[in-house]
Amino acid sequence: MSTPAISIQNLTKVYPIPFKREKVTAVQDLSLTVEAGQVYGLLGPNGSGKSTTMKIVLGLVTPTSGRTEIFGRDSNTVESREDVGFLPENPYFYKYLTGAETLDFYGKLCGLSRAKIRDRSKELLKLVGLENAADRRLGGYSKGMLQRIGLAQAMIQEPRLLVLDEPTAGVDPAGSREIRDLILDFKQRGITVLLCSHLLEQVQEICDRVGILDHGVLIREGVLGDLISIENQTEIILENAPPELLAQIREMIGKSSGRLVAEHRPQKTLERYFLDVTGPKQS
Amino acid sequence: MTAAAPIATKHKIFSPARVTAIASNTLLELVRLKVFYFLLLFALLIIGSSFFTSKFTFQEQFQVLKDVSLGAMSIFTWLLGVLATAMLLPKDIEDRTLYTILAKPVPRFEYLLGKFLGVLLLLFVAISLMTGVFLVILYARQQDALANAARLVPAQALQEQLADIRAATFNKNLLPGIVIIYLKSALCAALTLLLSTFASSSIFTIIMSVIVYLIGHIQAIAREAYLASQTTTALTKAFLAIVALLIPDLNSLTLVDDIVVGNAISTVLFVKTASLGLTYIGIYFLVGYFVFSAKEL
Ligand SMILES: Nc1ncnc2c1ncn2[C@@H]1O[C@H](COP(=O)(O)OP(=O)(O)O)[C@@H](O)[C@H]1O
Ligand SMILES: [Mg+2]
Numbered sequence: 102m103s104t105p106a107i108s109i110q111n112l113t114k115v116y117p118i119p120f121k122r123e124k125v126t127a128v129q130d131l132s133l134t135v136e137a138g139q140v141y142g143l144l145g146p147n148g149s150g151k152s153t154t155m156k157i158v159l160g161l162v163t164p165t166s167g168r169t170e171i172f173g174r175d176s177n178t179v180e181s182r183e184d185v186g187f188l189p190e191n192p193y194f195y196k197y198l199t200g201a202e203t204l205d206f207y208g209k210l211c212g213l214s215r216a217k218i219r220d221r222s223k224e225l226l227k228l229v230g231l232e233n234a235a236d237r238r239l240g241g242y243s244k245g246m247l248q249r250i251g252l253a254q255a256m257i258q259e260p261r262l263l264v265l266d267e268p269t270a271g272v273d274p275a276g277s278r279e280i281r282d283l284i285l286d287f288k289q290r291g292i293t294v295l296l297c298s299h300l301l302e303q304v305q306e307i308c309d310r311v312g313i314l315d316h317g318v319l320i321r322e323g324v325l326g327d328l329i330s331i332e333n334q335t336e337i338i339l340e341n342a343p344p345e346l347l348a349q350i351r352e353m354i355g356k357s358s359g360r361l362v363a364e365h366r367p368q369k370t371l372e373r374y375f376l377d378v379t380g381p382k383q384s
Numbered sequence: 385m386t387a388a389a390p391i392a393t394k395h396k397i398f399s400p401a402r403v404t405a406i407a408s409n410t411l412l413e414l415v416r417l418k419v420f421y422f423l424l425l426f427a428l429l430i431i432g433s434s435f436f437t438s439k440f441t442f443q444e445q446f447q448v449l450k451d452v453s454l455g456a457m458s459i460f461t462w463l464l465g466v467l468a469t470a471m472l473l474p475k476d477i478e479d480r481t482l483y484t485i486l487a488k489p490v491p492r493f494e495y496l497l498g499k500f501l502g503v504l505l506l507l508f509v510a511i512s513l514m515t516g517v518f519l520v521i522l523y524a525r526q527q528d529a530l531a532n533a534a535r536l537v538p539a540q541a542l543q544e545q546l547a548d549i550r551a552a553t554f555n556k557n558l559l560p561g562i563v564i565i566y567l568k569s570a571l572c573a574a575l576t577l578l579l580s581t582f583a584s585s586s587i588f589t590i591i592m593s594v595i596v597y598l599i600g601h602i603q604a605i606a607r608e609a610y611l612a613s614q615t616t617t618a619l620t621k622a623f624l625a626i627v628a629l630l631i632p633d634l635n636s637l638t639l640v641d642d643i644v645v646g647n648a649i650s651t652v653l654f655v656k657t658a659s660l661g662l663t664y665i666g667i668y669f670l671v672g673y674f675v676f677s678a679k680e681l
Binding site for chain 1: 395399401409417479480481483485680
């Protein structure tokens with residue numbers, strides 16, 4: 102088996118509270134593995150330790166005990182950050198830089214050549230739909246645009262792993278869907294994604310595997326489909342079915358040992374409806 | 385674009401290119417904050433000071449001009465160094481921009497060095513511009529004085545008078561004096577950077593930095609007074625020694641007074657003063673780095 106994208110072993114983080122005796126245990130004996138190519142959703146209520154876990158994986162916070170690795174390289178080393186892009190929760194980038202200058206800056210930090218930065222920057226601005234805003238300062242960007250430039254920044258050196266802390270927080274439904282589509286796009290290109298989000302519906306749409314944290318403890322973990330499927334039920338959705346067919350089906354069910362639990366018209370999600378009525382997405 | 389091998393070149397332990405990127409970004413930030421408007425104030429101040437000295441002899445006039453200009457340079461660069469440095473780290477931490485930078489393969493040492501070099505660049509640009517304004521005005525005033533002398537002074541005394549005017553305006557002490565002003569502001573910036581690595585806000589950092597600045601100026605006087613008195617205990621002496629070690633005597637870190645009265649500045653004095661400044665800059669920066677590298681972000 103190939104090296105996992107992220108490996109977390111027996112991770113514990115205890116924060117001291119300044120001027121107090123007590124301590125906060127943000128993460129407790131957490132072990133989990135994110136295989137390369139997966140989209141992994143880390144879920145949990147506020148304060149359950151999601152951001153802390155991500156920061157430890159990125160070497161921004163030192164663990165109290167345990168170890169974490171990115172593609173087999175210890176998070177304590179600066180090199181481990183070569184292959185990962187990070188978008189923190191509610192980030193603000195330098196307001197006085199334009200979109201293009203921002204990507205240029207982060208590209209230089211990754212040691213990319215000038216030509217490489219130019220190519221990558223163009224490609225990414227197009228991908229995240231900010232070509233027209235490339236020469237505008239970030240001070241004038243909307244929240245959704247900031248998150249998208251944040252994604253582009255995270256992807257500048259073509260890392261194989263993306264770590265996203267609430268990428269859709271504070272973004273309107275259309276913007277949030279754009280970000281979701283971008284994540285799916287990265288997934289298609291084989292990039293591993295670790296993300297945490299409160300939008301469970303979106304998590305359900307894009308994640309292969311999820312872990313649920315509560316008070317720093319991983320209480321559930323597994324393949325998304327397995328966790329939420331109802332074992333003994335089957336759903337059939339028909340289109341343009343004539344009433345006679347429906348009658349026949351009901352009759353057949355009545356003769357079998359199965360039981361019809363519910364029959365109704367599927368509804369589109371409120372999100373879908375909202376997006377349909379608010380017209381085509383722009384910018 | 386595929387998710388194959390990473391395209392970054394092999395990681396370097398120390399990369400001047402990364403430091404340069406951070407330093408020039410820091411300078412750009414400060415420039416786009418329009419901090420250079422203070423230069424207008426500087427120009428107004430030294431031009432204004434000329435109007436009040438027209439009754440003085442030309443020696444006195446040039447003395448006042450130099451005193452005001454060099455004094456203003458010291459204060460402006462100090463203020464700029466302290467204020468600009470104090471906001472750098474807290475702002476990056478608060479806005480989580482620091483996370484995005486350190487999540488790239490950037491060692492904390494390079495980040496801090498880049499920020500500090502950015503401030504040093506800013507101070508360099510600022511003091512160069514102020515020096516430019518100062519020299520232009522000094523030159524204009526000198527030409528004015530020379531022209532007046534040519535009209536008013538009798539022929540037999542004229543050559544001597546012209547030489548006196550030249551001697552009272554430009555002399556070779558000006559440059560070393562300005563270099564020391566620069567070093568002093570850099571030292572105060574390094575101190576502020578150190579304070580900001582463990583302070584929680586910009587305001588706290590600025591206040592602490594100002595207090596240390598004042599201690600740096602009065603400690604020598606205080607020490608003399610204490611040591612002269614018979615009752616000073618060993619404990620007090622030890623305390624004064626520690627303060628003296630932590631904070632340099634900032635009064636001795638200037639050559640402005642000598643320059644204004646026209647004293648010659650020996651190379652030895654200059655080198656001694658400059659090394660004192662450089663040593664403290666190095667120490668403050670390194671201590672700041674050790675605090676920052678252990679900091680929980
Ligand atoms: N720097 C810190 N100092 C002290 N406590 C912290 C710090 N960062 C996070 N915590 C605490 O750790 C716990 C987990 O926080 P966090 O990882 O941000 O949770 P989440 O991202 O799941 O909302 C919370 O109780 C929070 O108060
Ligand atoms: Mg969080």
